Amino acid sequence: MLKWPLVALAALTFASPLAAQDLTDVRFSLDWKFEGPSAPFFVAIDKGYFKDEGLDVTIDTGAGARESIPRVATGAYDMGFGDLNAVVKFLAEQPDAAVEAIYIVYEKPPFAVIGRRSKGITEDPKSLEGKTIGAPPPDAAFAQWPAFVDATGIDTSGITLESVGFPMREPMLALGQVDAIFGFSFSSVLNLKAQGVPDEDVVTIFMADNGLDLFGNAIIVNTAWAEAHPDAVRGFLAALTRGIQDTAAAPQEAIKSVMQRNDIADEAVELARLKMALDDNIVTEATETDGLGDADMDRLAASIVQLQTSFDMPNPPTAERVFNDEYLPPLEARMPN
Numbered sequence: 001m002l003k004w005p006l007v008a009l010a011a012l013t014f015a016s017p018l019a020a021q022d023l024t025d026v027r028f029s030l031d032w033k034f035e036g037p038s039a040p041f042f043v044a045i046d047k048g049y050f051k052d053e054g055l056d057v058t059i060d061t062g063a064g065a066r067e068s069i070p071r072v073a074t075g076a077y078d079m080g081f082g083d084l085n086a087v088v089k090f091l092a093e094q095p096d097a098a099v100e101a102i103y104i105v106y107e108k109p110p111f112a113v114i115g116r117r118s119k120g121i122t123e124d125p126k127s128l129e130g131k132t133i134g135a136p137p138p139d140a141a142f143a144q145w146p147a148f149v150d151a152t153g154i155d156t157s158g159i160t161l162e163s164v165g166f167p168m169r170e171p172m173l174a175l176g177q178v179d180a181i182f183g184f185s186f187s188s189v190l191n192l193k194a195q196g197v198p199d200e201d202v203v204t205i206f207m208a209d210n211g212l213d214l215f216g217n218a219i220i221v222n223t224a225w226a227e228a229h230p231d232a233v234r235g236f237l238a239a240l241t242r243g244i245q246d247t248a249a250a251p252q253e254a255i256k257s258v259m260q261r262n263d264i265a266d267e268a269v270e271l272a273r274l275k276m277a278l279d280d281n282i283v284t285e286a287t288e289t290d291g292l293g294d295a296d297m298d299r300l301a302a303s304i305v306q307l308q309t310s311f312d313m314p315n316p317p318t319a320e321r322v323f324n325d326e327y328l329p330p331l332e333a334r335m336p337n
Contacts, residue, residue, distance in 0.1 A: 023056040029080035036274030042257035044243030053235025073099040083140040092313040106216025106281040111141035115180030130158040131179035142182035147309040151211025186276035291334035
């Protein structure tokens, strides 16, 4: 029988607890449920990318792309995933808040008005005139309605905005109780199809294709926590980048990481949702050239000016206050493919 020295046995006994103690805990808030677009986060967990960076990441669901911001700003969570435009508004109202964006995930926002062709909605934004639109108050797409109206010249005098809750948004449109709804394209479109609305009856009016050159969701961080744990922040972004790259390369495999955490979801629907997010919002022409995560600061500054139409911001933050690039991985590590 092979006999181990006592010193070696002691090393084996204590190696795992010490390794576990060395990991930095990261409390992370998603923007929404565990659905297809959240796959890169869970791929990074399941493949050990966060642990490779010395991190023990706990991910919780969110209540909307705007709601994760106060969670992070107050320190309830260390990091989160939220709407960059809502970060702008939040910092305009609370300039000393301990939050900033550090990594753009949705280079193109999924903000959309989704309607039914049978209700007279077409790809032309002016087809919304005279219609009833379901609007969840916390919805990030609805928040951009004033800027969208300004950019498109829609006559709102005959439009009815009906306040609806998130759970009732798509069912009401499917039942014909409203003509269109605000939402994220990859969420609402597939939810409508699940409600039995045929593909040819679903119309998506992307705000980004109609005058709103905004960014979408970003990784945000509590600035006090980041100052205390800069290597953890860098490690998180490095691991997430690998998760995004793997997800883009093999979405069929990546979706399994979501399904392990949401066994009531339909895998085919979530895979379709993930592919829409990858194609429309994450792996874009800009990220193919400039890499994942970074923000064009001139574009961000221009978007802040545009956001003043949607938000009451007498003292808007600067682009540099909103987005900090110091934690980004190097460009060669951030290419999507």
